[in-house]
Amino acid sequence: MGLTVVSGHGHTWRLTEQIGSGSEGFVYGVDDTRPLVAKLVPDPPEPEAYRRRVARLVRQRREPRTVGLLSGTPVRLAWPLVQVRTAAGAAADRVDGYVMPDMRHAYQPFSHLLSTSARRAFLPRATWATALRAALALARLLGELHAEGYVVGDLKTDNLWVDEGGRVGMADVDSWQFRDGRELFPGRMRTPGYTAPERLGTATAAPPDTTSDDFALAVLVHQLLLAGLHPFAGHPADGGDYRSYDDNVLHGRCRIVDRTSVLLPRSVPPADLLPRRLTELFRRAFTDPAHRPTAAAWAEALAAELTPGRLRVCAVNARHVHTVERPWCPWCDQAEQGSDSYPDQPREEA
Amino acid sequence: MSVDGIGFGSGYEERQPVLLLLDTSASMGRPEEHPRIDELNRALTRWFDGVRAQERLRTRVEVCLLTFDSAVRVHDPGPGRLVPVEEADADRLFVPVDSMRPPTLRAEGLTRLTDAVETALDLARARYRALQRQRVPVRRPFVWVLTDGAPSDARGRPLDAAALEGTAGRVRQGEVRGEWVFQVIGVHGADLPMLRVLAPKATSPLADLDFGRILDLLFQSTDDSSPDQDADLVHQQVNDRAARLARMDRLESDLR
Numbered sequence: 001m002g003l004t005v006v007s008g009h010g011h012t013w014r015l016t017e018q019i020g021s022g023s024e025g026f027v028y029g030v031d032d033t034r035p036l037v038a039k040l041v042p043d044p045p046e047p048e049a050y051r052r053r054v055a056r057l058v059r060q061r062r063e064p065r066t067v068g069l070l071s072g073t074p075v076r077l078a079w080p081l082v083q084v085r086t087a088a089g090a091a092a093d094r095v096d097g098y099v100m101p102d103m104r105h106a107y108q109p110f111s112h113l114l115s116t117s118a119r120r121a122f123l124p125r126a127t128w129a130t131a132l133r134a135a136l137a138l139a140r141l142l143g144e145l146h147a148e149g150y151v152v153g154d155l156k157t158d159n160l161w162v163d164e165g166g167r168v169g170m171a172d173v174d175s176w177q178f179r180d181g182r183e184l185f186p187g188r189m190r191t192p193g194y195t196a197p198e199r200l201g202t203a204t205a206a207p208p209d210t211t212s213d214d215f216a217l218a219v220l221v222h223q224l225l226l227a228g229l230h231p232f233a234g235h236p237a238d239g240g241d242y243r244s245y246d247d248n249v250l251h252g253r254c255r256i257v258d259r260t261s262v263l264l265p266r267s268v269p270p271a272d273l274l275p276r277r278l279t280e281l282f283r284r285a286f287t288d289p290a291h292r293p294t295a296a297a298w299a300e301a302l303a304a305e306l307t308p309g310r311l312r313v314c315a316v317n318a319r320h321v322h323t324v325e326r327p328w329c330p331w332c333d334q335a336e337q338g339s340d341s342y343p344d345q346p347r348e349e350a
Numbered sequence: 351m352s353v354d355g356i357g358f359g360s361g362y363e364e365r366q367p368v369l370l371l372l373d374t375s376a377s378m379g380r381p382e383e384h385p386r387i388d389e390l391n392r393a394l395t396r397w398f399d400g401v402r403a404q405e406r407l408r409t410r411v412e413v414c415l416l417t418f419d420s421a422v423r424v425h426d427p428g429p430g431r432l433v434p435v436e437e438a439d440a441d442r443l444f445v446p447v448d449s450m451r452p453p454t455l456r457a458e459g460l461t462r463l464t465d466a467v468e469t470a471l472d473l474a475r476a477r478y479r480a481l482q483r484q485r486v487p488v489r490r491p492f493v494w495v496l497t498d499g500a501p502s503d504a505r506g507r508p509l510d511a512a513a514l515e516g517t518a519g520r521v522r523q524g525e526v527r528g529e530w531v532f533q534v535i536g537v538h539g540a541d542l543p544m545l546r547v548l549a550p551k552a553t554s555p556l557a558d559l560d561f562g563r564i565l566d567l568l569f570q571s572t573d574d575s576s577p578d579q580d581a582d583l584v585h586q587q588v589n590d591r592a593a594r595l596a597r598m599d600r601l602e603s604d605l606r
Contacts, residue, residue, distance in 0.1 A: 002602065003601060003602060018598075018602075021566075021570070021595070023574050023587075023591070024594075026594075026598050040598070042594045042597045042598055043593070043594055043597065086601060088601075089601070093601075095597070095598070095601065109405065111405040111406060112405065114405075115363075115405060115409055118405050157406075158406075191574065192574075192575075192576035192577070192578075228362070228363075229362055230362075233362050233363075233364075233487060234487065235482075235485040235486070235487055241482050242482065242485075242486075242487045242488060243489075243528075243577055243578060244364070244489060244576060244577040244578050245364070246576055246577075246578050247577075247578060263485050264362065265362060267362075268362050
């Protein structure tokens with residue numbers, strides 16, 4: 001026997017094993033012929049508002065603005081399909097949640113694209129072109145969400161999914177900030193390393209907006225294009241102690257903005273592997289909130305880097321893909337420093 | 351600007367040191383029919399085996415394991431056994447979380463909790479300073495205590511609140527200075543009021559959760575708390591999360 005959840009219309013689902021837990025919710029497998037999972041959120045800060053939030057999202061699934069976001073296969077968003085509550089116990093003991101598509105069906109965790117060992121194990125064919133495609137897919141998706149009035153608020157790797165073709169999916173839709181009629185459902189969450197500087201340093205979290213999403217997007221695009229490296233990674237070069245990414249964000253310690261501001265190992269991917277236009281976008285994203293590139297601007301620039309003739313494959317290692325702007329292979333340069341983010345596959349023994 | 355010699359997994363993630371202090375006093379050998387220490391051994395093995403699949407933890411977290419009963423010992427990953435701290439090579443006590451092979455623990459003796467905490471704080475500070483000197487992007491260490499008992503002195507007499515004050519003060523001062531985050535988990539009959547003298551806001555009673563779930567809970571807190579946060583806020587998050595976890599666990603077990 002496991003947990004059972006029931007919808008408002010009396011449809012019941014048996015839950016299978018717990019497959020994940022986040023800061024507020026627990027995700028369970030659902031016994032169903034379709035790939036579905038259920039998220040349960042015990043004791044949200046405002047239970048009534050949470051139930052209303054989920055109900056509105058479920059209803060919005062049928063609205064024109066959302067239908068476009070949910071078109072295409074595989075589906076890009078783990079949108080709440082049905083509002084549910086646990087079936088057993090007294091009303092006060094029951095836990096609220098919703099049923100959504102199981103993103104594991106078509107995708108892998110986004111973090112699999114961000115470390116050499118995980119790429120090798122789970123996405124063995126991934127190259128820099130895959131990273132570029134994933135960055136483009138993410139920027140497009142975020143641009144479309146913003147155009148429809150949604151703010152993600154807590155954009156981070158844990159909420160994202162990716163496949164070998166660089167397609168990107170997003171979960172945790174119930175933490176977004178959005179309007180429904182006159183009611184605003186605020187975003188509350190923020191995650192270390194993905195929070196815009198203007199939202200840092202305040203005791204109570206300033207509400208997110210599209211601009212703070214655009215900051216998180218720039219961080220994620222940087223991580224994708226530099227094989228996992230966070231843009232604010234590095235030990236402070238002024239001799240002080242390292243504290244956190246957020247501390248580096250607040251003090252503007254960022255290699256791409258000022259390469260003397262941080263100390264990094266020699267083996268990190270070289271900064272000049274980036275096309276000039278993208279470097280310029282990163283600089284603006286990490287220095288000036290007023291001129292931070294939008295998701296749409298990122299999508300346009302990233303798409304341009306994927307047009308025919310913009311990419312080159314290294315003569316030494318076919319997994320080394322780079323921009324034509326760089327005359328010689330940046331990944332070979334990195335390998336010479338003792339670390340290769342896209343190593344050749346080990347040959348099978350004959 | 352670049353430096354040599356930073357290496358860990360892929361190399362440029364933040365580093366998160368964790369010190370895990372485990373109570374191996376005689377009470378952990380109870381109840382006789384299924385001793386808690388056996389449960390803990392199984393949970394440790396299973397948890398550290400399973401962590402390889404958790405990319406976020408695997409690339410960031412390094413662990414040092416200590417036990418305390420009548421003596422305080424530290425796990426020396428080289429020979430893979432528990433040794434007195436002074437016999438261990440301080441530079442190699444921390445290992446990446448996915449290469450930790452926990453030793454089999456035995457339950458015997460007293461509960462020298464304060465000595466264990468003092469030792470752990472020394473190790474935490476030394477490790478943090480060493481990594482800062484090596485220019486590794488290191489976050490403040492987490493120090494976690496799992497205990498089912500009440501602290502005792504060298505002769506087995508229970509410590510009173512006054513005897514705990516020195517260690518409690520040091521824990522607290524270090525938290526305020528951002529040197530570490532200190533968390534106590536009291537399981538199965540632990541003397542919670544006494545443990546709360548040591549860590550007023552950082553003592554969670556988790557009698558109903560199995561050890562594997564407790565480890566999940568603690569390691570998750572390294573991932574979603576910010577090093578810039580007040581330690582008390584981290585404690586609040588751990589306590590809230592523990593309450594939610596316990597609630598889901600009750601809900602599931604009611605149906606078993």
